[in-house]
């Protein structure tokens with residue numbers, strides 16, 4: 163596990179870092195990444211994949227709730243504001259029907275080790291509706307006694323009744339969107355949320371039995387400064403969440419229309435972003451949090467820190483995880499799933515998603531069947547993102563791929579080594595401390611699809 167995360171600040175190294183940091187590359191929560199899944203993916207293929215799962219293997223589940231009570235201007239999620247509750251209730255009915263449909267394809271009532279509710283804001287729905295979904299899942303799946311049940315929440319809008327229900331339903335982890343406590347930044351992103359509110363929500367969640375708390379922070383926001391973010395980090399450390407995730411704000415107004423409300427002139431430049439990332443990472447390390455991969459930090463006794471130490475860290479669509487299930491079944495509009503055979507993504511338009519379910523079809527729109535080369539590259543990219551090191555020959559042998567499969571990439575690897583992002587020892591490449599912050603750049607060398615990419619990604623730092 164890495165114990166350092168270095169964002170150079172001065173000298174020629176700094177200029178080089180800024181140059182790489184401006185490159186737009188995927189976050190590699192999967193390989194291939196979702197923009198490269200094929201369109202019009204047949205639902206029969208997904209049915210076949212589900213039927214072929216090994217009955218005794220545990221699966222993980224993701225439930226997408228695309229509703230929020232308030233709009234944040236930086237948001238890049240697929241979400242809808244709740245103006246009337248009727249469409250939400252209709253969505254939940256269809257979601258339960260989707261769970262029935264998917265479960266009917268499975269070879270058995272399968273075990274579950276991880277359940278994650280994401281969005282949107284899953285706690286924006288009524289507590290009875292959250293319970294309805296959980297009970298529907300429990301009807302079709304068997305939870306391990308120590309299974310993780312995680313839910314994302316918004317401290318501004320969660321009610322005491324919902325907090326009590328989260329406890330009663332056995333949720334073990336809650337993620338709170340914090341982002342930044344500075345009032346000027348909060349005004350610039352339309353998310354007014356004092357530190358005291360976050361602290362109170364954290365205390366209430368712990369009081370009902372939610373053992374593990376995550377905070378999400380963002381750097382690179384409009385009006386944000388290095389000093390303000392470091393103060394936010396210090397305030398968060400005082401509240402002792404188990405994990406803190408530090409994302410770089412991805413300004414993609416051509417994709418996320420609400421981001422057009424953000425004053426681009428108030429956004430920090432690449433150098434300032436890098437300084438914010440560097441200083442906040444240092445403050446987190448000084449506060450006792452171990453850096454995990456490119457953007458997670460965890461207390462040493464957290465499951466993620468233990469997984470990283472044991473070399474058992476993984477990537478999924480939520481970021482870093484200790485979840486080692488080979489299959490992740492996604493429910494809800496836009497949800498992405500993974501099986502040993504490939505990826506699927508549900509329809510992204512709620513009406514089309516609902517119509518497919520009502521017609522008795524699995525509501526998939528895109529997907530990708532994994533070939534051997536995909537599996538090899540996915541493995542290499544995941545290990546670079548998680549461990550910061552990989553032996554390319556050993557990886558090839560692991561997938562029974564003969565010869566120098568990475569020969570076309572050698573030239574680019576030499577450039578990365580020359581620029582100080584990696585070291586090379588035979589077939590083993592290892593991120594340097596400076597290269598650790600740019601793991602996405604190094605991983606992208608192995609991304610065959612990116613070479614023909616027209617999709618636009620966010621900058622690396």
Ligand code: SF4
Nearest residue numbers: 230233234237239282
């Ligand atoms: S950032 Fe979270 S709470 Fe804000 S609009 Fe997006 S999904 Fe909703």
